[in-house]
Amino acid sequence: MDSRFAAEAFAHEEQLLIPEWLLLKDGPVRGHAVVVSQGRFKAVGPTVALKMRFPDIATTELADTLLMPGxxxxxxxxxxxxxxxxxxxxxxxxxxxxxxxxxxxxxxxxxxxxxxxxxxxxxxxxxxxxxxxxxxxxxxxxxxxxxxxxxxxxxxxxxxxxxxxxxxxxxxxxxxxxxxxxxxxxxxxxxxxxxxxxxxxxxxxxxxxxxxxxxxxxxxxxxxxxxxxxxxxxxxxxxxxxxxxxxxxxxxxxxxxxxxxxxxxxxxxxxxxxxxxxxxxxxxxxxxxxxxxxxxxxxxxxxxxxxxxxxxxxxxxxxxxxxxxxxxxxxxxxxxxxxxxxxxxxxxxxxxxxxxxxxxxxLGLDSVTGEIAAGKDADFLLVDLNVPEMQPSWDLTWELVRLANRDQIMGVFVAGKLRLWQGWPVDWDAKLLMAQVAQVAKTVVAEAPITKLHGFASEHRFARTGS
The missing domain is CATH 3.20.20.140 (Metal-dependent hydrolases)
Known part of the structure; x- marks a missing residue:
């Protein structure tokens, strides 16, 4: 994944984001942008109109990127x-x-x-x-x-x-x-x-x-x-x-x-x-x-x-x-x-x-999240489209369903805040969590009265093949 922009670009309380593609409720569109302010989408619409309406706020151009709902x-x-x-x-x-x-x-x-x-x-x-x-x-x-x-x-x-x-x-x-x-x-x-x-x-x-x-x-x-x-x-x-x-x-x-x-x-x-x-x-x-x-x-x-x-x-x-x-x-x-x-x-x-x-x-949360729309919480993803799997592109919606991968997700935002950048949290130590889990889980699983009916892969293979 390239580094056309950095996580620091999203550290503004209010900002205009201009992706190449924006996934709206009715489908993907070009030439559209969003204004994120205080954790919500303040405005969504044609890029030209939003630039005129918000001339003085921080602006980030997101080339080769899809901005879509989480x-x-x-x-x-x-x-x-x-x-x-x-x-x-x-x-x-x-x-x-x-x-x-x-x-x-x-x-x-x-x-x-x-x-x-x-x-x-x-x-x-x-x-x-x-x-x-x-x-x-x-x-x-x-x-x-x-x-x-x-x-x-x-x-x-x-x-x-x-x-x-x-x-x-x-x-x-x-x-x-x-x-x-x-x-x-x-x-x-x-x-x-x-x-x-x-x-x-x-x-x-x-x-x-x-x-x-x-x-x-x-x-x-x-x-x-x-x-x-x-x-x-x-x-x-x-x-x-x-x-x-x-x-x-x-x-x-x-x-x-x-x-x-x-x-x-x-x-x-x-x-x-x-x-x-x-x-x-x-x-x-x-x-x-x-x-x-x-x-x-x-x-x-x-x-x-x-x-x-x-x-x-x-x-x-x-x-x-x-x-x-x-x-x-x-x-x-x-x-x-x-x-x-x-x-x-x-x-x-x-x-x-x-x-x-x-x-x-x-879930009864459609007034809060689930789409890129003014007034909704800014829960969204930035997806890298500059990958071989997405080229050439003819039908972006179908391509997202059948071709897109998790490793294309550059940024994950919840309530307007950047939570993950290129797969990892920006404000807490995920590797430390993983180390803690590795130790604790062993003890918990060993103590739990779990009954498995199907052996682990190596055991199952040996039972079937003898080797």
Whole structure:
């Protein structure tokens, strides 16, 4: 990557940025610029007009550069970074054998380190916003908020409110609701942390708790998160326990609505799809999770066509925004497009929108972030277009979906502040964090009662080949 401009060029409280390309909600345009002031986009429009309107502010020309919205990850597990590769090759429902045991061993220091590592990975992958689905650790989620804030990442912070299985320290329903209300009040006015409440899976809560927590989110205008219809085992467990599929169960107790953000929704019936349409619920489409451990792919293109709100999520698999775009389109093509001759499966623009504006919309943050527009927080990326992969350029949107790479991201800005430059933080020591994690993670993983069903690669190879 060349050094046509330096990080110091962005140290102004108010500045005019003039990229070669600007990615707006309706697509990429040339000859446009932005004014960033006090952490927000003050103005967006034709370069000539903005130069005349703001003749005296600092100006930076960004040749061969795309200025685009930061990616929005609508489903993440920030506290699971210590065990990333422990789940490779594992069959579904790894939360029972890996994640619950691992999170049960995390104290507040561990939560901070694991979450800050995840935040660093997210920023390196071009994500300026992530939605954390909650941790099962007993330690305070304040450690997650501090980690995200210290890293400079916008975070929708989930608080798990289960009152049935999967709880290390059970609580009375009244205590859970009180804690949920305090969580919302604590973070509702924060610049980077946005409160959310979560039930791990519908079967992990009583019907009364599902309804109460969903209603609290509706009243507060925040997201109610839960995992639904991800695996065959999950669907069958719901039918066995509640005589209903997960989405049907949520519908019956009145927990669906515009506040609901449903992770995965891969195994859905026509009836459940109609429930999503009618309720206004949002879905996090997690294509990498489907590829790595899922039983199916969410019919995301169909959901979009039917008007279901949809964002893209990593599920904590790999924080790489451009590769997520590629997987989002490719998974639809493999699962649905090939058999019917659909060669575009929504086109590149569909997945770019779901990775930015529609992702923010699914989280209820579209008034804050997700697009380059006046009044929105200045959450954006500077992407180097002067690379062989992007030349010659004929269709920039498609090229971003299928050809762009994480190493093209020069700068990552959240709330107008430069957080990463050429892949590394500008105001804190990422290498020190990595060294701390390397030591702590070994101890935590060794103590956690994790059960792997698939050996590490060398062990698996030996078992299959004898060498």
């Amino acid at each position: 990616f929005v990850d609508t489903h993440h597990h920030l506290t699971q970074s210590f065990g990333k590769s422990l789940v490779f090759g594992e069959p579904s429902e790894i939360f029972r054998r890996v994640w619950v045991p691992l999170e049960g061993c995390l104290n507040e220091e561990h939560l901070y380190l694991a979450s800050k590592l995840s935040a660093l990975e997210a920023l390196r992958g071009g994500f300026t916003t992530v939605s954390d689905a909650g941790t099962r650790a007993d330690a305070s989620v304040g450690a997650i908020a501090k980690a995200a804030t210290d890293a400079g990442l916008r975070c929708v912070l989930g608080l798990i409110c289960n009152d049935l299985g999967g709880i290390k320290t059970p609580q009375r329903a009244e205590a859970i609701v009180e804690r949920a209300e305090q969580h919302i009040a604590r973070w509702e006015s924060d610049r980077l942390i946005h409160p959310s409440l979560a039930i791990s899976i519908p079967e992990a809560a009583t019907d009364g708790m599902l309804t109460k927590i969903s209603n609290l989110c509706a009243e507060a205008g925040c997201a109610f998160q839960t995992h639904v219809n991800e695996h065959l085992a999950a669907v069958e467990r719901s039918i066995e326990q509640r005589k209903l599929r997960p989405i049907e169960h949520l519908h019956r107790v009145g927990a669906l609505g515009p506040q609901a953000l449903l992770a995965h929704a891969t195994l859905v019936t026509p009836t459940e799809i109609k429930m999503l349409c009618d309720s206004g619920a949002a879905v996090s489409y997690n294509p990498v999770a489907s590829a790595w451990k899922g039983n199916a792919v969410a019919p995301a293109h169909l959901m979009t066509t039917l008007g279901i709100r949809l964002g893209l999520g990593t599920d904590g698999t790999r924080s790489d925004g451009f590769r997520l775009l590629d997987y989002a389109e490719a998974a639809q093509r493999f699962a649905f497009g090939l058999g019917i001759g659909d060669s575009s499966c929504g086109g590149g623009w569909t997945w770019m929108e779901h990775a930015t504006f529609h992702g923010a919309q699914a």
